Amino acid sequence: MAIQYIFEILGTVVFAISGALAADHNSGKDWFGVTFVGFITAIGGGSLRDMLLGSYPLVWVNDVNFIYAIITGILIMRFSYNSLDKYRRELSLFDTMGIALFTVLGTEKTIELGFHPVIAAIMGMFSAVMGGVIRDTLTNETPVIFRKEIYATACLAGAILFLILYSFDVHRTLNFIISGALIITIRLLAVYYKWSIPKFK
Amino acid sequence: MAIQYIFEILGTVVFAISGALAADHNSGKDWFGVTFVGFITAIGGGSLRDMLLGSYPLVWVNDVNFIYAIITGILIMRFSYNSLDKYRRELSLFDTMGIALFTVLGTEKTIELGFHPVIAAIMGMFSAVMGGVIRDTLTNETPVIFRKEIYATACLAGAILFLILYSFDVHRTLNFIISGALIITIRLLAVYYKWSIPKFK
Amino acid sequence: MAIQYIFEILGTVVFAISGALAADHNSGKDWFGVTFVGFITAIGGGSLRDMLLGSYPLVWVNDVNFIYAIITGILIMRFSYNSLDKYRRELSLFDTMGIALFTVLGTEKTIELGFHPVIAAIMGMFSAVMGGVIRDTLTNETPVIFRKEIYATACLAGAILFLILYSFDVHRTLNFIISGALIITIRLLAVYYKWSIPKFK
Numbered sequence: 001m002a003i004q005y006i007f008e009i010l011g012t013v014v015f016a017i018s019g020a021l022a023a024d025h026n027s028g029k030d031w032f033g034v035t036f037v038g039f040i041t042a043i044g045g046g047s048l049r050d051m052l053l054g055s056y057p058l059v060w061v062n063d064v065n066f067i068y069a070i071i072t073g074i075l076i077m078r079f080s081y082n083s084l085d086k087y088r089r090e091l092s093l094f095d096t097m098g099i100a101l102f103t104v105l106g107t108e109k110t111i112e113l114g115f116h117p118v119i120a121a122i123m124g125m126f127s128a129v130m131g132g133v134i135r136d137t138l139t140n141e142t143p144v145i146f147r148k149e150i151y152a153t154a155c156l157a158g159a160i161l162f163l164i165l166y167s168f169d170v171h172r173t174l175n176f177i178i179s180g181a182l183i184i185t186i187r188l189l190a191v192y193y194k195w196s197i198p199k200f201k
Numbered sequence: 202m203a204i205q206y207i208f209e210i211l212g213t214v215v216f217a218i219s220g221a222l223a224a225d226h227n228s229g230k231d232w233f234g235v236t237f238v239g240f241i242t243a244i245g246g247g248s249l250r251d252m253l254l255g256s257y258p259l260v261w262v263n264d265v266n267f268i269y270a271i272i273t274g275i276l277i278m279r280f281s282y283n284s285l286d287k288y289r290r291e292l293s294l295f296d297t298m299g300i301a302l303f304t305v306l307g308t309e310k311t312i313e314l315g316f317h318p319v320i321a322a323i324m325g326m327f328s329a330v331m332g333g334v335i336r337d338t339l340t341n342e343t344p345v346i347f348r349k350e351i352y353a354t355a356c357l358a359g360a361i362l363f364l365i366l367y368s369f370d371v372h373r374t375l376n377f378i379i380s381g382a383l384i385i386t387i388r389l390l391a392v393y394y395k396w397s398i399p400k401f402k
Numbered sequence: 403m404a405i406q407y408i409f410e411i412l413g414t415v416v417f418a419i420s421g422a423l424a425a426d427h428n429s430g431k432d433w434f435g436v437t438f439v440g441f442i443t444a445i446g447g448g449s450l451r452d453m454l455l456g457s458y459p460l461v462w463v464n465d466v467n468f469i470y471a472i473i474t475g476i477l478i479m480r481f482s483y484n485s486l487d488k489y490r491r492e493l494s495l496f497d498t499m500g501i502a503l504f505t506v507l508g509t510e511k512t513i514e515l516g517f518h519p520v521i522a523a524i525m526g527m528f529s530a531v532m533g534g535v536i537r538d539t540l541t542n543e544t545p546v547i548f549r550k551e552i553y554a555t556a557c558l559a560g561a562i563l564f565l566i567l568y569s570f571d572v573h574r575t576l577n578f579i580i581s582g583a584l585i586i587t588i589r590l591l592a593v594y595y596k597w598s599i600p601k602f603k
Contacts, residue, residue: 020602023602024602024603029548029601029602030598030599030600030601030602031599031600031601031602032547032554032555032599033547033548033599033602034602036547036554047454051252051453051454052248052252052259052262053258053262054257054258054259056456057455057456058454058456061454061455061517061521062517064518064520064521067520067521067524078602115262115263116265118265118268119262119265119268122268133339137338137339137539138535138539138545138548139548140341140542140544142341143339145233145234145237146230146234146237146339146340152233152237153233196231197231197232197233197234198231198232199230199231199232200221200224200225200230200231200232200234200235200279201225252453253449253453253460253463254459254463255458255459255460316463316464317466319466319469320463320466320469323469334540338539338540341542343542344540346434346435346438347431347435347438347540347541353434353438354434397432398432398433398434398435399432399433400431400432400433401422401425401426401431401432401433401435401436401480402426
């Protein structure tokens with residue numbers, strides 16, 4: 001449990017920062033608006049996953065440390081603002097780390113609850129990207145999954161790798177690291193080489 | 202159970218096609234984007250209904266055949282694209298069939314769970330239209346229920362007819378056909394004669 | 403129970419009016435569209451709260467009087483339209499009363515269910531503002547919480563006051579009145595003096 005908990009808290013801080021960055025960049029929101037968007041980004045994906053699975057209580061509703069993690073993320077972001085702003089491009093690494101963490105955690109949670117691996121992969125991907133989708137919908141942006149170079153599909157690939165290694169009883173910490181690394185690697189290469197998914201038509 | 206299951210799978214294929222059509226028409230999305238929008242359109246309404254009712258597990262979360270039905274719909278749409286595109290107008294029939302199927306299924310499910318007929322009618326209508334509403338919100342379109350000639354109200358009319366016939370113990374297959382036919386008929390006439398609901402003011 | 407029930411029904415009527423006003427003002431919607439938006443505004447915040455808490459059945463799903471309350475609000479709004487329209491500015495008082503009522507009711511419900519006070523304050527605020535946020539998202543408006551002078555933060559302040567008085571066992575009716583009055587007062591002063599939250603950056 002320990003490692004999962006640390007990862008969840010860490011992913012929450014990271015997602016709150018990434019959400020707050022997006023909120024402030026778009027429209028110069030006030031403190032409440034930025035905090036609200038950071039909050040939604042951090043808890044949106046996991047909350048939707050748990051509500052779809054009927055897995056109650058929701059993690060953050062039952063453990064106020066997740067709220068403190070979000071506030072920590074917002075404060076980190078505010079008080080290192082001048083230095084953060086110079087590295088906006090580099091900062092998307094926060095988002096990439098966040099989606100990697102949330103994908104493997106969401107996939108594992110779903111498969112451990114006894115659902116089909118196809119559902120586990122979808123829920124892993126949802127955990128990672130739906131917070132950002134809700135954030136973008138609220139701020140009237142095109143949702144991140146329709147915009148970016150390979151993004152949600154990197155999460156799907158990592159979720160599938162996790163499930164394969166899981167079926168071979170690979171140790172979970174090792175599996176977290178390998179599958180998370182795959183997501184981060186695909187995403188970084190996709191940004192660098194501007195990889196994209198073929199058009200449908 | 203058999204007929205309901207066939208209808209649910211059929212409605213899911215049909216809604217995935219209608220969602221994928223809408224997604225691709227709007228903005229030339231990639232394979233992932235089109236599949237995602239088809240997916241949301243197909244499972245959105247039923248998922249919202251079940252989450253509002255607290256009826257767990259959600260149908261598609263517990264039965265991976267619904268995922269395969271969605272993928273089938275996406276592939277059908279892709280590989281008959283050139284022929285489909287000529288008949289875009291005619292294709293809205295898919296959407297009409299989808300809303301008719303989902304309305305009667307959603308209404309029956311809710312009344313069978315013991316809720317009030319007024320709630321059953323609302324939930325039947327939600328099952329049919331909310332997938333499209335979520336789709337339109339994600340793709341920054343005006344939600345279909347605010348745009349179209351008589352649309353959600355046709356679903357409400359069909360749901361009410363279903364509940365009346367249900368109270369008279371009409372055989373469910375017959376009830377499905379009659380109530381579904383009412384929705385399709387109202388919708389087709391509304392499109393043909395450009396019927397609309399009076400303005401509020 | 404009596405006073406809470408009366409307040410809930412009253413808040414529902416008031417929110418349906420405020421939602422219908424917003425819907426009609428924006429785009430001259432038809433009867434269905436206005437009713438739908440009034441409905442979503444009235445039930446959205448409480449439904450989201452209960453779905454996040456896993457508190458089933460949802461209030462309005464189990465008690466059709468809430469549906470009648472919404473229809474009443476829509477009809478009141480329609481048949482006093484000419485007089486209402488002259489007092490649009492004054493009418494935002496309806497919205498203010500609605501958020502005050504829903505904040506204290508949502509906060510109390512959450513704390514009584516045994517959740518942490520921090521979660522209770524968040525859920526009280528969500529009960530009040532998320533119906534409006536969903537309404538604005540559906541109608542492609544900037545969500546109210548990003549637009550207005552002090553709005554959601556007034557709800558948070560009222561929720562925190564409620565929780566403090568609750569911890570001192572202040573009588574609930576008195577607590578409802580004092581905490582609700584704080585929200586209304588802050589909101590009215592904020593509109594009058596154009597108070598706003600400092601920018602994040």
